[in-house]
Amino acid sequence: MPSRPVREAINAILLLLPALLILIAFRIIPILLSVRMSLYDWGMAGPRSFVGLGNYLEVLKDPMFYKSLLNTGWYIIFEVPVTIFFSLFIALLLNQRIRGLSVYRTIYYLPVVTSIVAVSVVWKWLLHPERGVFNYFLSLADITGIRWLQDPRGIFQLILGSHGNNLPYALRGPSIALISLVLMGIWKALGYNIVLFLAGLQNIPKTYYEAARIDGASRFKTFWKITWPLLSPTTYYVLIMSSIAAFETFAQVWIMTGPPPGGPLGTTKVVMYYFYENAFELWRLGYGAAIAFIAFLIILCLTILQRLVLEKKVHYG
Template sequence: MSLPASAEAPSVAISNRAMNAVAAHRRRYLRETLLAYLFLLPAGIIIFTFHLLPVFYAFYISLRRWILVKGGFIGLNNFVRVFKDPAFYQSLQVTVFYVLGTVPLTIILSVIIAYLLFQKIRGLSLFRTIYFLPYIVSSVAAGAVWTWIFNPRFGPVNMILNAIGIASQKWLLEPRGVFELIGRAFGIAVPAWAAGPSQALVAIMVFAIWQVMGFDIVVFLAGLGAIPNELYEAARIDGASGWQLFRRITIPMLSPTTFFVLIISIIGSFQAFNHIYVMTSSAGGSLGGPLGTTSTLTIYMFRQFWDNQNMGYGAALAFVLFAIILTLTILQNQILEKRVHYN
């Protein structure tokens, strides 16, 4: 039995309106999606052209015998050569010394200074600006200034040492390890394996800590501002001392910030180049000198590109460095993230 025409008409009209609404929604969605992609297109072109395309092309170069001009395809021979190259392992050792000598000390000093700057003291904004200034100064210009500071003949550092009765040091021209030099000063024979980083590398570490610390301080200040003040008030009511507040509240609550700073600091230290280039090349020695004791992986890679014109091998070194950084970042996430307190 069929419905009368007067009963079918409303249902058909409702169905048509629903279909029209769905079609209009779909057209609006497609139009908005297309507009969004059009807005993203310029950024996508830039990222592809200046980030992704060079990566793919560098990998292409690493698979060829590319010394000044493009040579034949050699597969993974450049990568195999990396792991058989004694100079690579020496540069890796120098890089590890540099990372271990800069990252932990920078984080510790940054936490302490940020905690002090977070207190209610006069001239707080001025102190924050002073500590942040080194980070925004050109690393090339600052590196040249610090090269003069560590000058063996007339540098201010040696003048201060002479004033307190300590002999002048070679600093950026000294290839011997700092532990060896300290042991010799006290008449102790230090074996070669325990000589430590060269004095030249230590001087570069001092500069790196001075420059990067301002950024870390600003990040830790932001982390301190996110800690609820009620926690400190409750702990003070319970009789907690200043040290207990710092140890039991500040340090645990800063763990997400510390985790972030640690990851980016290690990545940045493995990629450090500008100040090492400036300080070693303008100190009167050779790039990465003396005797290769400041030749980090980035310096060694640069010398393969620039001095030896060995593009294929240099590109392979770049991908090995990328693999090392990626592996360390993943390990940090897997191991340290469990110790981070987000609440």
């Protein structure tokens, strides 16, 4: 009879075994294999040749890769802050012992549980340039002719009018088509962030607010001196999660843009779509693996950077 610690360890291994076997087969081995594949010219069929860092160099030389990074970058820069602003605003409105709180919360949360595929199909119809309901509303205000998902012109380019055409590509801003995806992304993500902010707001002790009221602080001041700093862990969490989710934008592009997807003129081709296209449409698996690693490295660096810059400002009570 083995001793108790030995028995306990054996039991633990037996309990962990199913989970570990699956993780080894479908996570750990693939991750290691991915390193190897990225060093080969690896297609679905035909001979494979070792190319060393060739795939990585090729990715870094491909203008489309930088274009996709730029598109993803614009998407994050426009979607994440706007979503945070509106969701915090709505959470603040909901946080004042309002009647019908659960009804509102349910309504705002509905897009979160709806699949991105369904949402994309519906929004493509809403954004239809001739028959869409969005352009109908805008036509009531005498704004006509916005072609939404079909317009490749950058928004900064449009704002500057005729001078805009002289802007270098990287400064033209996200295309109207990409902005269409951003609008949908905001609509879909709002409820998720509202719930997180509401939970964060309810964690702030009421005594702070009572003290502020006795001191006669204005609403504005109360927000900046109490709510905002004490809410910063939630805001930080929301920022990280929203950025990661925005980086993973894919289904929208597959369903709503083009043909070919990623259009018009590649202005909605985000990193995830660029990866998908190379790995699973052109079947350049080794090249795809290299894209995945480079993208992962970029996410990792950005997360660490966000942490270094923002962590000091986060107030953990």
